[in-house]
Amino acid sequence: MKKIQTFIISALLAATFFSSCKKDEIEPDIGNNAYDPVNVLRDNADFEHVWDTTMFMQTFGHYGMSDMTIENDHLLHFVFIENSIGGVNGYPSFYRKxxxxxxxxxxxxxxxxxxxxxxxxFISTNGEIRQKLHVHAFRPYTNFYYMALMTYGGPRGSTYIHVSGDASYTGLGGVVGQTHLGSFENYQLELGYRNMSIYHYPNMVYSFVGLNPNPNPYLLTGLRLLWGGFLSIGPHTFNNGDNLRPLFSETELGKSTLFATTKDNKLIVAEYTPTELPEQGFVETPATLVASVPYTPYYPNFTGTAKTYQHYSKDGKQMGLFVYHPDSKKYYSFSYNFQTKTLQKVLDGASLSYGSEEESDVAFDEQGNLYYTGYANNGNNKEGISIYKISTGGHTLVGTDNFLKFGEVVKLKYLLGKMYVAVQGRKTGTQVQQLSILKQK
Structure with missing residues (x-):
């Protein structure tokens, strides 16, 4: 099981990002070469090995997993993370397969x-610059991999966004400067089904949108920075952020979809058309309210932020939207159909009953169901690890109970009806670390 936390590039990144609770080290098969991968599964486990790798690493070295996705129903794409040194002395390296x-x-x-x-x-030699890697993920069900880093020179410096991977942004020398972006802490970058959006409290949404459609050509070039600014949506007004707050935007060149919470306890969905970034002043973007459901935001006086997650159907028509409340440590989820404009509330304050908020890894599906790593036997076996699903019917087991023999889970991903699991661990008596990807049978 692995801690849920934001990926922050700092001197402590290597020590904290892969913090996890784990089982025993990987035990080598008798007679095997120290670099030969070994089976990490218990007998009769409802999972199978898909891919393995090993590497000599120092004591605090470790593997991790950035993201996994499936293209054309049979191509598994993934980017794994390697830190052969560990601790504060080494930077993580990203490798793509x-x-x-x-x-x-x-x-x-x-x-x-x-x-x-x-x-x-990405790393600057200026230690005073704060940095945060917001996006390091595949565009769902494609082999397009994006990275987006935000830096801030504060307290009177500028906020910049660097876009890398299979996308490039050439405007303003590859960054967005202080004429458009302000305080570092007021932003969150999110990758949707097609594009990236940037949320600025209280009522602005910036979006990187590609000029070229997916999937041709392969390298997504010609990114444009679009903008939406809102004063009201239906009967809801922003009023300096006291009454309405954006959560997530599914952005396209034309009609886009905004999800926001309201002070009168609703999650609303609105459609709008983003425009080219204005050079000066605020210009309101018209938005049409299309759906709403009851939902109580976690922030008491409508202050603070919530962490959101999304998961899409293969065709992108259905999305599960998940909101994590740090104060209560609970999850709320919704499902939305972009064609029928149907919005449903699914989970209403779900907790990871058999796991740990600090150490369980989580995954999601497009129907609004949540998956997580927890202790085996419905939380009673602290020496074993199992995967659980939370739906409107409660908790159910995914695969076999206590399926893992050795190692620790560093990534869960629900893809096309199956659970994919990344497991890493050190082979007993060696300095060899192993990373394995498992697939639910």
Missing amino acids: SVDLNTKKEVPLPPGAKQYPNLKN
Whole structure:
């Protein structure tokens, strides 16, 4: 199980990002070479190995997983993270692979696909600059991988956004400067089904939108920075952020969809058309209210922020939207159909009853159901790890109970009806670390 936390690039990143509770080290098969991958599953586990790798690492070295997705129903794309030194002395390195699920063999990356040897190209030598890697993920069900880093020179410095991976942004020298962005803490970048959006409290949404449609050409170039500013949506007014707050925007070149919470306890959905970023002044973007459901935001006086997550159906028509409340440590979820404009509330204050808010990893589906790693036997076996699903019917087991023999879970991902699990651990008596990707049978 792995802690849920924001990926912050700092001197402590290597020590905190992979913090987790774990089982025993990986036990090598008798007679095997120290670098041979070993089976991490218990007998009769309802999972199978898809891909494995090993590497000699120092005592605090470790593996992690950035993201996984599936293209064309059989190509598993993933970016794993490696820190061979660990602690505060090493930067994590990102490595990208693709595996054919039918043969379990690696396949070449497409021409032009970007490989990520490390984060040093993002890291500034100026220690006073705060940095946060908001996005390091695949566009759902494609082999497009995006990275977006935000830096802030504060307290009177500028906020900049750097876009990398299979996308490029060339405006203003590759960054967005202080003429458009202010305080570092007021922003959250999110990757939707197609594009990235940037949320600025209280009532502004910026969006990076590609000029070229997915999936051709492969490298997404010509990103444009669009903008939406809202004073009211239906009967709801922003009033300096006291009455209405954006949560997430699914942005496109034309009609886009905004999800927001209201002080009168609703989650609302509105449609709007973003415009080119204005050079001066605030220009309101017209928005039409299309759906709403009851929902009580967690912030007492409508202050603070909530962490959101999204998961999409393969065709992008259905989305599960999840909101995590840090104060109560509970999850709320909704499902939305972009074609029928149907919004439903699914989970109403769900807790990770058999796990830990600090150490359980989580995954999501498009119907609004949540998955997480927890202790085996419905939380009673602290030495075992199981995966649980939370739906309107309560908790149910995913796969077999106590399925993992060795190692620790560093990533869960629900893809096309199956759970994919990344597990890492050190082989007993060696300095060899192993990373395995498991698939639910």
